[in-house]
Amino acid sequence: MELSNDTQLEMYWMMLLSRRLDERAWMLHRQGKIAFHISGIGQEAAQVGAAFALRRGEDWVTPYYRDLALMICLGYTPRDFLLALTGKQGEPTSGARQMPSHWSMRKANAVSHSAPVATQCSHAAGIGLAIKMRKEDKVVLATLGEGSTSQGEWYEAVNWAAIHHLPVIFMVENNQYAISVPADKQMAVASSADKACGMGLRGISVDGTDVYSVYRTVAEAVADARAGKGPTLVEARAYRLTPHSSDDDDRTYRSREEVDEHKKKDPLIVGRRILEEAGLLDQAKIDEMEARVKEMVDDAVKFAEQAPYPDVADAMFPVYAEEVRRG
Amino acid sequence: MELSNDTQLEMYWMMLLSRRLDERAWMLHRQGKIAFHISGIGQEAAQVGAAFALRRGEDWVTPYYRDLALMICLGYTPRDFLLALTGKQGEPTSGARQMPSHWSMRKANAVSHSAPVATQCSHAAGIGLAIKMRKEDKVVLATLGEGSTSQGEWYEAVNWAAIHHLPVIFMVENNQYAISVPADKQMAVASSADKACGMGLRGISVDGTDVYSVYRTVAEAVADARAGKGPTLVEARAYRLTPHSSDDDDRTYRSREEVDEHKKKDPLIVGRRILEEAGLLDQAKIDEMEARVKEMVDDAVKFAEQAPYPDVADAMFPVYAEEVRRG
Amino acid sequence: MAEITLIDAIRQAMDEELARDENVFIVGEDVGKRGGVFRATVGLFDKYGEERVIDSPLAELSIVGVGIGAALYGMRPICEIQFADFIYPAFNQIVSEAAKMCYRSNGEWTVPMVIRAPYGGGIGGGLYHSQSVEAFFAHVPGLKVVVPSNPYDAKGLLKAAVRDPNPVIYLEPKKGYRLIRGEVPEGDYTVPIGPAKVTRQGSDLSVYAYGMMHYYTLQAADKLAGEGVNVEVVDLRTLYPVDKQTVLESVRKTGKALIVHEDNLTGGYGGEIAAIIAEEAFTDLDAPVRRLCGPDVPAVPFSHPLQDWFMPNPDKIAQAMRELAAY
Amino acid sequence: MAEITLIDAIRQAMDEELARDENVFIVGEDVGKRGGVFRATVGLFDKYGEERVIDSPLAELSIVGVGIGAALYGMRPICEIQFADFIYPAFNQIVSEAAKMCYRSNGEWTVPMVIRAPYGGGIGGGLYHSQSVEAFFAHVPGLKVVVPSNPYDAKGLLKAAVRDPNPVIYLEPKKGYRLIRGEVPEGDYTVPIGPAKVTRQGSDLSVYAYGMMHYYTLQAADKLAGEGVNVEVVDLRTLYPVDKQTVLESVRKTGKALIVHEDNLTGGYGGEIAAIIAEEAFTDLDAPVRRLCGPDVPAVPFSHPLQDWFMPNPDKIAQAMRELAAY
């Protein structure tokens, strides 16, 4: 589970690209160019750390709406994201039917998810069951917010995985809020990972602002799952550094001081410090990365601006699988 | 929490009455006189122990279908039960709309329950919330089977009670089967009480064949709840000594040896031994009790046989509260 | 009288009911400090405290289940489902429990509660923030289903719902929250649950609608008036139980019926109205009973041209009116 | 050809599909050792092993959710819901996930699965073991809803459902499990999902029914034939998507339509059929479109006289036919 220098830098790159893309979405929203954005800012380390613990493209993922950085690691592109934000033709996850950030990427085994929270968790259990039935070597990662662990849906899914020793990693991205509701109104335990003991699986809480810690923790869970040792519940402790979405005003329920305090533990700052201390990163390298990111994001924005809207002639289909046109 | 001699005998009486009534139901079913019975045999100690830990009539109960003995302690009568078994007019819980053993007794604060399992648990949480809001001194007891703790419904209800420190006692009557499915296919923990740790409340497992142990355990939980210390999850370990219901054939999924083994720990045998050892019970007293029970059960059977069927003119109502005719 | 928006009328109703009856309380996600994601409960947390305006865990099933329990105890819960699209986790509690409690207990237990949910499309919400759910509930004996189309009714119907001794599903056309304005008395009044209302007298055809579609229908009727077609408009308001009398009276007068809703056509609520007319006003009909509804795709797509394609609007309604008038 | 019962035909279909395709598996409560509470899966556990005939935890939501996950992976799950009355906990997974997956991912993901559920009254099951649930699902684009009325169709439709690339709700009229017998070929055949079927030619009126009510309708039609009334009977079989063509062809021929189902009248499936006829066969109608359905009470009451009051039967259907014929 040692990470090469290149891989460590690549992980930072993924966080940076995701962050700048996310920030651009906020800007486009302020400019009135897009109608909606829901952000992953503050959770990039959790997502990138987990993604790198997988055999990307082979293992399966049931993501949730904050997982921009996770999806980027799986091959989702800035252009893809901008098509989603603008609702343009060719949007790859849903044909612009879904709101932005409702991912799907078949070629990366990342399953389409809806908006009702936690529904993806029983899908993950089912995928784990299928993997086990076919005696394959894969695992599945399911992510969700800490608030979403209040859903009975989640409990049932984890219970299944625990009973049948399924190769599932449930990663709770605990950003401390569910919209406005703090975690202590969601649960009577101190950490989402504490829930594991009641369901009979391993539970572990990790600093979700440190991409490398998350990597190590999830990699271990993945190794266990592959070895037939069943599921693990991982909590990645983070903080939602933005409002819930572009429709939210978080000043109504939390203080600026609280938010500012957490900005000091921004995963990009933490990641940069670690790499700098290891001598892997300096200002020049960062400047180069930022320039590359900017180019990619600019390109994506332009691409989406020029893209047409979907053709309404296509809107009626495919409701049923036999209406799918392939190729 | 010391029990007087009279009370100890009364508890045994409740178990005995419930048992003989239950056995009569099986007999009536074999005779083709009733269509359906679902039995509490083997779980009387859990139910009577819990009932006696309450202020009966004041505290609230959300029971489930095996709780004949619990209901008997709350004032449900053999006649009531026979009307339910036969679907006759005047059946007090539902006007013979529901299948037998779907209890309801407003005057005892025992809430009507349906058949979908575990739904009563969030009602219990809501009742607990109301008690807390009104700053009252009451508690609520919710019962269910161990299989039913697999429902997300249950998890959500317990989570609510734990977060809000509600005066609720969740008692899982673990009879080791959900119809044919053994407990180890329902959960990856050894005991239903182990589930408590994941939700942040106290969990305790007790020998559910010993009515006095159950009493002490639940009484403590009740005292905690009344003192504002929040909910407790109690598991009463028992065994379902009969098939799931009169529609079931349990020989398809468990051995006679297994059942016979558990018959040695029949709660009536356990209870009798305890009372005999304490010098509170002898054969003469038992004979007297049995005679009294037989009279009551015979009376109830006769009463129900003579009762008319419900009038179809009443079947259309009351779908809505304004259609209820009081008095 | 002040002219206020639909959402202000809804808030006013809750405010007044909280003040009037201490058994009334609000429970839902983000209803507290945040004042609701649509801000329907803004200010109520500060005014009535966190015990009466409760931020629930993120779990709809228990929002409703806990509400039911509290209602059984005598409270008057107003449960908020953040978007109607997220009501499905609570389906079991609504359909099995709330709706059937009165009938199944032969009137011994009743469930006085309101379930509020914003519904409908046209707000860029995509597949999971745009759904219409009325057809699922306007089929369930024991429930009442209400949809206001204007601020006056919104306030009066919500107050009536809070005081109703039954479970009331109160669906709010969220597209109209700030768009639809109207005069609303400040003091106490109710609009009875049950009666539909003729909101525009006409002689050439009857159009039945509710919620946002009623608003559009009035606009379309204005347009048609300019073309010399005299449209009668019926605001169905209470969808269940159905006000057959008002429905039939109108079509008996005009001889033609058009039903408009944004929910999918097939199996939608319009089918019931059409069926009632076809059965009971057959001899009065001068034309086929027409329905103008959302197409049979899963829900409203996100991208704007696709959303426009899905949604009925004044132009489409006017066109359907023209065709029917010309029959 | 052997004459077998409805339930044997269902079992045969599953047996053959399990043998044909190793991706097919069964999951549900008590489907394993017990062979299902109705014994629909008897023998399959022994034949195919516990990995392919899985006793699930007692939790419908995850039975379906896990099934969906497995289907996404390429498996072909057959999920058993023990009674249709217990399908509501799974409503969110069925309606939000299974139904919408194809459309929301623009065809990238599909959910080939079957959800089997015994439905309907007349078996002394009371309010919670007698329900008809078709109207909830025959309104949801993306689902297919199938109800067989005889063993031949039961086997052929179930095999078609297993092979269908979409989620299929397969509702089994449990009253007919052992009552309805018919000839069934032993080898492989399918009955296509989609087309309704004229099961009796007639000229005086068209009666539309499905499941148990279709069985009764044929009996009633025989009776009417003796009275000189020539009834055409249409077995709707696939309720959703609707086979409009067959529905309309029949009524265009006879000029009169009666729809029969045991589900509650208002908002029931019959409303849609009536609406289609009223809209598209208006000029062919010689009489009002009639519906004979269960009354608008929550469900079938337990006590026999009340159950009889609720249920349509051959006599009631014959009477409705007579009245319509005489119109």
Ligand SMILES: Cc1ncc(C[n+]2csc(CCOP(=O)(O)OP(=O)(O)O)c2C)c(N)n1
């Ligand atoms: C079933 C359901 N109910 C409500 C919502 C509305 N909603 C969207 S996100 C959200 C909060 C989620 O909080 P959490 O699980 O902590 O994830 P986070 O957004 O903080 O990452 C809510 C209530 C929803 N999407 N689904």
Ligand SMILES: Cc1ncc(C[n+]2csc(CCOP(=O)(O)OP(=O)(O)O)c2C)c(N)n1
């Ligand atoms: C939601 C739901 N699903 C299925 C059933 C059918 N059913 C009735 S009892 C039962 C088993 C319950 O087992 P457990 O909770 O252990 O209680 P026990 O009967 O053993 O006391 C099942 C599956 C039901 N009543 N409700």
Ligand SMILES: [Mg+2]
């Ligand atoms: Mg969160």
Ligand SMILES: [Mg+2]
């Ligand atoms: Mg059990």
